[in-house]
Amino acid sequence: MGGFKAVFKRELRSYFTTPIAYVFLVVFLFFSGYLTFKNGFFEIRQADMTAFFINMPLLFAFMVPATTMRLWAEERKTGSIELLLTLPITVTQAVLGKFFAAWVFLIIALALTFPMVITVFFLGNPDAGLIITGYLGTILMAGGFLALGCFFSALSKNQVISFVLSVVACAVLVFAGVPTTMNYLSTFLPAGLVSAVETMSLESHFESIQKGVLEFKDVSYFIILIIGWVAACTVVLEERKAG
Amino acid sequence: MISIKELRRSFGPIVAVDGVSFDVRKGEVLGFLGPNGAGKSTVMRMLACYLRPDSGTATVCGYDILKNPLEVRKSIGYLAENVPAYNEMTVGGLLNFVCDARQIPGNERKKALDRIVPMCAIESVYHQAIDTLSKGYRRRVGLAQALIHDPQVLILDEPTDGLDPNQKHEVRQLISKMAKEKCIIVSTHILEEVEAVCSRTIIIAKGKIIVDSTPEQLRQKYGCSLEEVFRKITRSKVA
Numbered sequence: 001m002g003g004f005k006a007v008f009k010r011e012l013r014s015y016f017t018t019p020i021a022y023v024f025l026v027v028f029l030f031f032s033g034y035l036t037f038k039n040g041f042f043e044i045r046q047a048d049m050t051a052f053f054i055n056m057p058l059l060f061a062f063m064v065p066a067t068t069m070r071l072w073a074e075e076r077k078t079g080s081i082e083l084l085l086t087l088p089i090t091v092t093q094a095v096l097g098k099f100f101a102a103w104v105f106l107i108i109a110l111a112l113t114f115p116m117v118i119t120v121f122f123l124g125n126p127d128a129g130l131i132i133t134g135y136l137g138t139i140l141m142a143g144g145f146l147a148l149g150c151f152f153s154a155l156s157k158n159q160v161i162s163f164v165l166s167v168v169a170c171a172v173l174v175f176a177g178v179p180t181t182m183n184y185l186s187t188f189l190p191a192g193l194v195s196a197v198e199t200m201s202l203e204s205h206f207e208s209i210q211k212g213v214l215e216f217k218d219v220s221y222f223i224i225l226i227i228g229w230v231a232a233c234t235v236v237l238e239e240r241k242a243g
Numbered sequence: 244m245i246s247i248k249e250l251r252r253s254f255g256p257i258v259a260v261d262g263v264s265f266d267v268r269k270g271e272v273l274g275f276l277g278p279n280g281a282g283k284s285t286v287m288r289m290l291a292c293y294l295r296p297d298s299g300t301a302t303v304c305g306y307d308i309l310k311n312p313l314e315v316r317k318s319i320g321y322l323a324e325n326v327p328a329y330n331e332m333t334v335g336g337l338l339n340f341v342c343d344a345r346q347i348p349g350n351e352r353k354k355a356l357d358r359i360v361p362m363c364a365i366e367s368v369y370h371q372a373i374d375t376l377s378k379g380y381r382r383r384v385g386l387a388q389a390l391i392h393d394p395q396v397l398i399l400d401e402p403t404d405g406l407d408p409n410q411k412h413e414v415r416q417l418i419s420k421m422a423k424e425k426c427i428i429v430s431t432h433i434l435e436e437v438e439a440v441c442s443r444t445i446i447i448a449k450g451k452i453i454v455d456s457t458p459e460q461l462r463q464k465y466g467c468s469l470e471e472v473f474r475k476i477t478r479s480k481v482a
Contacts, residue, residue: 006343010329018331083327083388086291087344088316241295 003089007097015105020067028063028109035059036116047124052116053134053210057174057202060138060145065166067105068149071098072237073159085241095234099150106142110135130212137209140222141202145170147229154236177201244269244396244426245290249299252285259285261450262299267443269395272422274441274458275430278477282450283430284324287398290428291321303396317345320389324400324430326381330374334365334384337373338391345392355391362417363387364410378405386414397427403436415440434469448477 015021035055044051075081084094120126149166156162175181176197186194198204202225205218245267252260260282267273277283288294290301292312300307306314328337338359342352360366363383368376373384382405389397402418403411411433418427418440431437437444438458446454453476454461458469465472 002346003344006340009343010332010340013336014329014331017336078330079323079325079327080329081327082288082293082323082325083329086293086316086319086321086323087341088313088346089344090313241293 003087003093004097004100006087007084007089007094008101011098011101012104015067015101020070021105024063024067025109025112028059029112031059032056032113033116047120047126049116049120049126049131049134050210052113053138056138057141057206060142061170061174062167064106064142064145065149065152065163065170067102068146068153068166069159069163070153071102071150072154072233073157073162076157077159091237092234095150095230095237099146099230102146102150103139103143106146107139110138110142127212130210133209133212133214136214137206137218140209140219141206144173144202144222144225144229147226147233148173151229151233151236154233154240173202175201177203245301245303245428247286247290247299247301250286250289250296250301251298252282252289252294252296258450260289260296263447263450263452264299265445265452265455267426267428269426270423271443272418272427272429272441274437274444275428275447276432276434276437276444276473277430277447281448281477283447284400286447287321287400287428287430288323290315290398291319291323292316293323317392318395320392320394320397322382322385322389322399322402324404326385328373328381328384328388331372333370333372334376334387335369337384338387341388341391347392355393359387359391362390364413379407379410382406383410386417395425397421397425399427399429401430401432403431403433411436434473438469446473446476453477 032052032055036052039051039054041051072081075084085091117131120131145166148169149162152165152169153159153162155165182194182198185197189197199221202221205221208215208218247266248264250260250263251258259280263282263286265273275283275286285294289296290303290308292308292315295309300309302308303315304318306318308315329340332340338356339352342355347355360369363386365380365383365387368380368384373381376384382402386399386402389399399418403414406414415436418429421427422440422442429436429441441458443457444454444461445452456464461472462469465475467475
């Protein structure tokens with residue numbers, strides 16, 4: 001437990017002692033706002049945040065790997081991993097510490113989009129429940145992407161490689177579920193497989209949470225995604241010691 | 244306090260450590276010598292539970308490195324060869340992180356820091372970021388990090404590399420001072436250092452122990468300086 005806390009504290013602080021946090025926050029907040037208004041936030045003439053949340057999967061598919069690429073690749077490149085893993089900290093504690101620090105950082109970034117919420121409440125009478133589930137869905141999705149990114153960061157010493165692999169993996173999760181892909185797949189795959197791909201993609205789960213439906217299957221999808229990739233990351237790092 | 248049994252480890256086709264066994268007792272300072280690539284660092288990394296041996300095992304303070312790596316790491320202070328550290332952190336930040344990880348609470352931490360910072364002479368750089376430090380200061384921070392929890396076992400991989408002559412002298416004095424209550428393994432290429440601080444020497448080459456003796460015995464046996472002894476032994480045996 002002490003190991004987890006130490007890593008978590010150090011990681012979270014390191015976002016703000018390096019320029020990473022500020023560059024990320026500026027770019028993220030700019031694009032989250034820009035895309036919202038570009039998608040016709042005013043034209044819909046509805047006081048809700050659909051136009052805001054709808055961009056999140058694509059935006060996060062690029063932004064999250066940018067924060068995770070350094071998690072392990074940098075440690076291995078600079079050799080600091082030798083310090084980390086010779087302290088009385090288990091690999092699991094270190095992986096979880098890094099994961100949760102990155103997650104909290106992304107939650108801070110999302111919290112800073114509060115002017116959107118204020119705008120919507122100023123303009124009309126939005127459904128607060130929808131906004132809360134919208135944020136919840138986005139946080140869960142960010143966690144899933146983070147776990148994926150952690151894993152790919154542990155695979156390589158090279159940050160560029162881990163970034164590219166994570167973006168591709170996140171994009172596959174997002175795009176596997178869009179109607180274009182579904183239509184294309186259904187031309188040659190049996191219906192059962194197409195719906196299997198759809199259930200495995202992130203889009204349908206994200207959207208149903210967006211609609212305010214908090215179902216067990218959607219939440220558990222993200223939880224399984226997170227646990228699976230974080231566990232895989234731990235295994236890869238443990239194996240590294242032997243290999 | 245350290246007992247190594249038939250430790251073996253290879254990297255692909257290269258056998259780095261080939262069946263090394265030895266014991267180190269409390270109060271001993273073991274000088275670990277050998278030409279480049281002899282396997283010194285690999286042995287030390289396995290002792291610090293950073294690498295897993297292919298076969299064989301070791302115990303540190305009674306804890307097995309394979310079965311109980313966490314306890315081993317708690318009782319060890321380890322300074323790696325290239326002084327790994329988080330470059331963006333300040334010296335104080337790093338030491339506090341190590342205290343967090345080693346669960347040294349507030350009161351003890353203050354005492355530990357008050358003891359270790361002057362001991363390693365890093366007061367002047369305490370608030371400086373680590374990547375702005377010179378090689379010598381960086382190594383001293385590494386040393387402070389290894390000593391902060393007052394470990395029973397010290398594993399120092401080339402602790403004086405990159406230090407100026409004064410600092411080298413200080414580090415050697417530090418090691419000699421701690422020698423009585425601790426069990427210390429020092430790897431080095433500087434043979435005068437071995438004569439100055441070590442009570443025992445092990446020379447390894449190509450992953451095997453060639454000599455396990457004391458500096459005095461070696462000198463008497465070969466009738467020349469330690470440097471010549473080292474050359475004679477490693478050249479003939481390796482070639």
